[in-house]
Amino acid sequence: MALFVMAPAWPLHAAGQEPVADSSRYRQFMVYPHRQAGYAAMRAGDERVAMAEFMRARALAPQSIDTALDLVEAYRHFGHAAQAQKLLDEQHRYTPNDPRLRAAQSVAAPSAVDCSRDGRPVCRAQRGFDDLQAGNLAKAQAELDAPDFARSPEGRSLRHALVQRAIYLGDRQRADAQLAELDANDKLSADERSQWFNLLLQLGKLDAARQLQSRGGLDAPAQDLAMAQAIANHSDRKGLAAYMASRQPAFTTEKDERQWVNLLASVAHDRPELLARYASRYPANAVLQARLSVPLAMARGDSAMAQRMLSRLPDGSFREDRFSLDLQQGRYAEASQQAELLIAQPEGYRLLDPLSYRLMEAGARGEAKQLLLAAYPFAGNPGSAALFSRLAVLAGEQPALFSSDDRVRLRRPLESVPLRMAQVAILGALHDCDGIRQVMIDLSPNYSAEQWRQLGDCYGNDRPGLAEYAYAEANKRKPDSDTTRALAYQAYSAQDYATALQVWRSIPVVHMQSADLLAAATTALTVDDPAVARSWLDTYAAQGGQRDHTYWWLRAQADDPRDPALARADLENAVAMHPDPRYYARLAALQSQAGEAQQALVSLQRASALAPNDSKLAAALGYAYLQVGAPDKAMVQFERAHQANPDDPALTRQLLYVHQQLGDSAQARTYAALAIDQLGPIDAPGTGSSDSTAQEDEDQQRYTLRRLHEDLGRQWRFNADMTLGDTVSSAANTAAPGVSYRSYLQLEAQYRFDPHLTGGDANTLAAYARVFAGSGASGSVWPMHAPMLGVGLHWKPLLSQNVVLSIEQQTPVGNSRDTRNDTMLRASGSWSFSPRLSDDWHATGPSWFTQNFYVDIARYLRARQTVFTVDYQLGWQRKLIDGQTIEPYAHVQYTGIDRAHGAGYARDARLGVGLQWNLWYGETRYDAYPHRFSIAVEGQHAFTSYLHENNAVFLIARTQW
Structure with missing residues (x-):
């Protein structure tokens, strides 16, 4: 026969009963599947599987009455009565007072009486259990319905077994009917009351269970916990709260008390005071109670209750809750201390992320910054990326939180590129360009496009070349229109106009804004590519760009090379919209190119009026005044420009x-x-x-x-030259043009008048006097014959040309019959055609070539004679030492004399070759050599001459000082 088919899935203990080891939920969770599988195998008649499953359940809960009765049922079902009895005796050691155990033992006791027709309660119970084992619930019910049997102890055991069987088979109607038969006036033992209480809970008859509990005898903590769990299983949170509010059980085990605390926590949302007021007997449960109640109290803003709960615990416990409470109450300094202590714990660095985040969210940004910087650079922290980002957020929102010491620390480059990239994000949020440049000094190719862009922003105008490089690196990594545009602007700022133009041309026109098109056109004009500039300006106009003065200014520059007239029209449009000195200055340049000097001057005057402090405009205006022949006004403008730029050598020379x-x-x-x-x-x-x-x-x-x-x-100038020859020659000389001497000597003193005394004309006017003599008709070697005194004026009419006009009165010094008074009019000029070919000292080079083309026309009024001389000389001066040269030279000369009184025209053409030594001396810091002495030996050959001799050799000496 069988006693139970299935035990309750949630064992509860009767009053005064010892708790067994399987009272935990976890143990029941492990045992229950094996019990279910065992009964399923019994129904299928599979003894091997059934016995194995029940033995496995028994091994997991070796002292449980449920696992014992399951295994007894299996033994009896498969005909192993002796083993069933042995197991019941063994279980008696663990649960001697369990009524189910006593009932099983009484039913299993051997009987000498044949109970097949006996009406005694024990026999009825035996027959009923046999019917249950056979699965015949109707026959078992019939035995139970016998008069006076249901209220007997055996009848109540059979009723209990019948209810269990009905529950197992899912026959809730039969189970409910049997429970309804339980009369409130029945006298039940404590064990039976506990047993029926458990069955009512299994069936979900909570009201009936409460009624049974209200009769008394079921006030043990185990029944309180069982009832509370049953109510919780029905999701009746309000009913659970009401029930638990009326109970204050004192549990004898820590585990049961923990379950009670957990149930209190489940209703704490509605009745938080229940969890807070419960007095836990076990320290571990007191900790759990605090852990559960503090967050709830804080969530509803009941800081006082949270503080009271924490005050029951040691100071070093519940740091996270203490941190949360301090944070909630605005005690940021205390919260920061708790956070530091939490992080100092083993593996506490993992809390840095959530703790710093919570500080920030609460508004304690200074404390969050301090907490993060204390752990910076977060070595070994798996959440370092988030921590770097949080620092960057703090830096961006409140940069004032970061002291100078903090910034110095953040500027120190970290050891790896990824860390330095995270650094740059923080420094970027702080707008600390010095720090970004310091961290990215390695210019690693691993930096992101955004960071290269930041570096470019930081270099900016301070280091435009490096800024351009940074933008170029950013553009390599992320060539979007914004980055490319930034590169183009920066390249222009760095004066890398070719690169700027190339970058602008790489951007599709559809992606260019109006400002970009104007900037691109400006770039093209800077590199002298007006065709490309016109293309962008055409696009700008086609897109509806505003045709303001800036557009017309750029348009004028683009049109200038091919159509100056159109460029002038563009500039006129520009100045009509916005008078700008630049526009007027360019218009003046076009007007000057067209030969309109006066109009150019007017434009520059307007420009200068708009920008009176612009030295470049003042200089340009000075040049314009020179073009219209107003050097006095030009001088005023050049002085203005020179005052603004005193170190400009061009202005200095122009003023000179x-x-x-x-x-x-x-x-x-x-x-x-x-x-x-x-x-x-x-x-x-x-x-x-x-x-x-x-x-x-x-x-x-x-x-x-x-x-x-x-x-x-210089005002005074003195010259002396002398020629000694072996025969008469017509070589050109300044003493007496057209007069042939074997030898001659000339001494001259010249005084240059101050131009201010002669009306301010820069052209040179000088008075001079000279004495000259020749060798005479006798052909004497020494030039002492017939000396003459010449007094006259030299006038140099052209500032840029060495042309001199002279008038001289010549008077004999002695009583020579070969001389007489005369007046000479003279025009002479000499040209070397290049300063590099002049015969003056050259400061550079070891040697230089010289050339001189000399033309002289002299008219003697009294003698009515005209002399024309042309002489070309080519030499090569080789420097000996400073101020000395040796000069081989050659010259070709032609002399023509138109004689008076029909004497005819005489000519002389000859070639001369000589060697000359030159000495310059007397220089100072500001004055070139003022004195020169030369001595030469020259041989001549006349190709045609009016003289008798065709060949001559001369010793020539000249000096000037």
Whole structure:
């Protein structure tokens, strides 16, 4: 016969019963599947599987009455009564007071009486259990319905077994009917009351279970917990809260008390005070209670309750909850301390992310920053990326939180590129360009496009070349229109116009904004590509870009090369919309190109009025005044420009030349000295050679300025030259044009008038006197015959040409019959055609070629004779030492004399070759060599001549000082 078919899935203990080891939910969770599988095998008649499953359940819960009765049922079902009895005896040691065990033992006890027709309760119970084992619930019910049997102990055991069987078979109607038969007036033992209480809970008859509990005897903590669990299983949270509010069980085990605390926590949302007021007996459950109640109290803002719960616990416990409570109450400093202690725990670094986040969310940004920087650079923290990002967010939102020491620390480059990339994000949020440049100094190719872009922004105008490089690297990695556009603008800023143009051309026109098209056109004009500029300007106009003065200004520059007239029209449109000095200046340039000097001057005057402090415009206006012949006004403008740019050598020289043109030699000489100073220190004396062409040009410029300075400061000039020959020659001389001597001598003194005294004309006017003599008709070697005194004026009408007009009164000094008074009118000029070919000292180079083309026309009024002379000389001067040269030379000369009184025209053409030694001396810092002495030996051959001798040799000496 069988006692139970299936035990309850949730064992509960009767009053006064010892709790067994399988009372935990986890143990029941492990045992229940094996019990189910065992009964399924029994129904299928599979003894092997059934026995194996029940034994496995028994091994998991070796002291459980449920696993014992399951295995007893299996033994009996498969005919192993002795083993069933042995197991019941063994279970008696663990649960001796369990009524199910006693019932099983009484039913299993051997009986000598034949109970097949006996009406005693024990026999009825035995027959009923046999019917249950056979699965005949109707016959078992019939036995139970016998008079006076149901209320007997045996009848109540059979009823219990019948209810269990009905529950197992899912026959809730039969189970409910049997429970309804339980009379409230029945006198049940404590074990039976507990048993029926458990069955009511299994069937979900919570009201009936409460009624049974209300009769008394079921107030043990186990029944309280069972009822609470049953209510919780029905998801009746309000009913559970009401029930638990009326109970304060004192559990004898920590596990049961923990279950009660968990149930209190499940209703804490509605009745938080239930969890808070419960007094746990076990420390572990007190901790659990605090862990569950504190967050709930904080969630509803009941900080006082949370604080009371935490005060029951040691200070070092529940740091996270203490942190949360401090954070909630605005005690940020205390919250930060708790966070630091949490992070200091083993593996605490993993909490840095959530703790810093919560500090930020609560508004404690300073504390969050301190917490993060204390752990920076987060080595070994798997969430370092999020932490770097959080620092960057803090830096961007409140950069003032970061002190100078913090910034110095953040600027130190970390050891790897990924870490430095994270650094850049923080420094970028702080707008700390110095830090970004310091961190990215390695220029690693692994930096992202965004970081290269940041670096480019940071270099900006300070280091435009590096900024361009950074933008170029960003464009390689992310060539979108924004990055490419930034590269184009920066390349232009770095004056890398070719790259800027190339980048602009790489951007599709459809992606270019109006401002981009104007910038691209500006770039094209800068690199002198007006055709490309016109294309972009056409696109700009086609897209509806505003045709303002900027557009017309760019349009004028683009149209200028091919159509100056159109460019002028563009500029006129520009100045009509917006008078701008740049526009007027360019318009003036076009007008000047067209030969409209006066209109150009007007445009520059307007430009200068708009920008009176613009030195470049002042200089341009000065040149315009020179073009219209107003050097005095030009001088004023050049002075304005020079005041703004006193170190500009071009302005200094222009003032030199203007003052020279105005005849103000003193001021011209002052600017000549200043121009010399602007060329820098003078190189060591020597041959004048230098290491570079630029240096040679500078040296030559210096010498030219020194020569001009010397010339402007000279008023007296003295010359002497003498020729000694072996025969008479017609070689050109300044003493007596057209007069042939074997030898001659001339001494001349010249005084140059101050231009200011002669009306301010820069053209040179000088008075001179000279004495000259020749060898005479006797052919004497020494030129002492018939000396003459010449007194006259020299006038140099052209500033840029060496042409001199002279008038001279000649008077005999002695009583020579070969001389007489006469007046000579003379025009002469000489040209070397290049400063490099002049016979003056050259500051650069070891040698130079010289040439001179000399023309002289003299008219003697009294003698009515005209003399025409042309002479060309080519030489090569080789420097010996500073200020000395040796010069081989050759010259060709033609002399024609138109004689008076029908004497006819005489001519002489000859070639001369000579060697000359030159000495220059007397130079100073600002004056070139003022003195020169030359001595030469020359041989001549006349191809045609009016003289008797065709060949001659001369010794020639000249000096000037």
